Amino acid sequence: MIQPGARNSEFLDLDDDSLYHLGLKKTPELLNQLREIFGDVKYVCMGGSPDRAMTFGNKAAEELGISTPEGGVQTIGKTERCNMCQVGPILSISHGMGMPSLSIFLHEVTKLLEYAGCTDVKFIRIGTSGGLGVKGGTVVVTEDAINAKLEPTHTKTMLGQDYTYPTQLDRQLARDLLDARGVEKAVMGNTMGTDDFYEGQGRRDGALKPPYTREDRMAFLHKAHDEAGVRNIEMESTEFAAFCNRAGIPAAIVCAALLNRLEGDQVKATPVELAQYSDNAQTVVINYIRQQLEQQQKVVEA
């Protein structure tokens, strides 16, 4: 699954691995079991919230006609750090908020599916975000991930040194997702990933007096929109894109905008509206997967 040059063979070919945050292990005895459970996974769908990972699993099962145990899909592994469930070719897992938390699950899920012998897997992040020049409820499919300095790169510090990686995503996958949509409003645009929800996104409603003015805030958000093509802001996109690029895994990001950040900082939609917004992003991804499965079915029948 990982492209040969990027695969950490020195470690992955050893007998044992503790996928600590998933609460799963690889041992010579467990390897066949991992292959049986996870071997057919083709779509890893990741989002911040543990609840939403399960909601997505159940919605996908219902809409794709995949049977589930009574009471709905079940979690796999430990639930202290994430919720993970499997529905047919879909692995649905939560990754918490922010790139550091996401990064843990990217590594561990990739190792898990590598051990399970999976092939042709796509990673799709389904999230929530602040919109930029788009209304609350709009679904944004990411073209490129852009960092907090409006560059299409992601920098990681390892052993005291900075390493910078590109953050392009799979264009065809993004177009296919946008085409599949099934929701009222969806657009394609760049997604800015930040390491902070308040000051890192130019909000002025945090606890501390920010070191920038209202005018600085508006000027930067307009620049992000007009010059960098940013249509939404969240806290995961550049890590997600950089990791998948390195691994050679086709990847896409589909986020609901909860508000238009050009108009304010506070999330004011009602819980019912917010649930609908989240559902919009999930719908786009499920419609895409349905189309893919139908196409494969046609190929098999032909």
Added chain:
Amino acid sequence: MIQPGARNSEFLDLDDDSLYHLGLKKTPELLNQLREIFGDVKYVCMGGSPDRAMTFGNKAAEELGISTPEGGVQTIGKTERCNMCQVGPILSISHGMGMPSLSIFLHEVTKLLEYAGCTDVKFIRIGTSGGLGVKGGTVVVTEDAINAKLEPTHTKTMLGQDYTYPTQLDRQLARDLLDARGVEKAVMGNTMGTDDFYEGQGRRDGALKPPYTREDRMAFLHKAHDEAGVRNIEMESTEFAAFCNRAGIPAAIVCAALLNRLEGDQVKATPVELAQYSDNAQTVVINYIRQQLEQQQKVVEA
């Protein structure tokens, strides 16, 4: 609660605030209720895991003789992004993994307690970490937080610009915590905070081939230990210290080491051992709070 120069008065003095990730609101009607519920909080105890936030609440209640509802302490607010509960003067809340996630809860909890009119509040992070030159199970009380480049600073990008803040913690509070301990092994030392669990901490057991060798890894970890006084590595310390410094809130970090990173990368302790390690860090904090409450009682009686 926030020192006057750092307080975001322009926003905090408005009537309404949606503490989005806590699922709580401030309105003129709700303000008295917030004061009644949270006004007496003196210790904010934060940790990564939602389960552990509740375990800590129940343990604190039991050990400090504070009554709880049948079935144990109850969550307050929405549980999609964190678990929060209150036990006497303690607010126990989870902050997820990594600085970006932590930062959200630092802002929202600080706003909440500011609205509630709290005074003399201390923030204590209770976490897990990789030890450096210390055995699994050791509790490390942080002297200073150190970033991934071994500097005692934390840099945040806001509107495309970098801002760097100091990361010293409250020395007296750290000493008091260490004195209070009640566990077999506790040490004081610097804590390195990174934005990544795998490559950001020099691990060699991630999915991708790391751009550094085994020798690079050992050289850096030894340098961190010998020259920078690092005794453990986690993913929150510098954001936590920088925020509390800016706000003027006395703060401390108490983490259990799950393994000695000079000896390996994988967490190999059993679930029972890991629970004990976590419990060690909680015990130190509860013993400290007990001593503080007893001292106050003596002052009242005198």
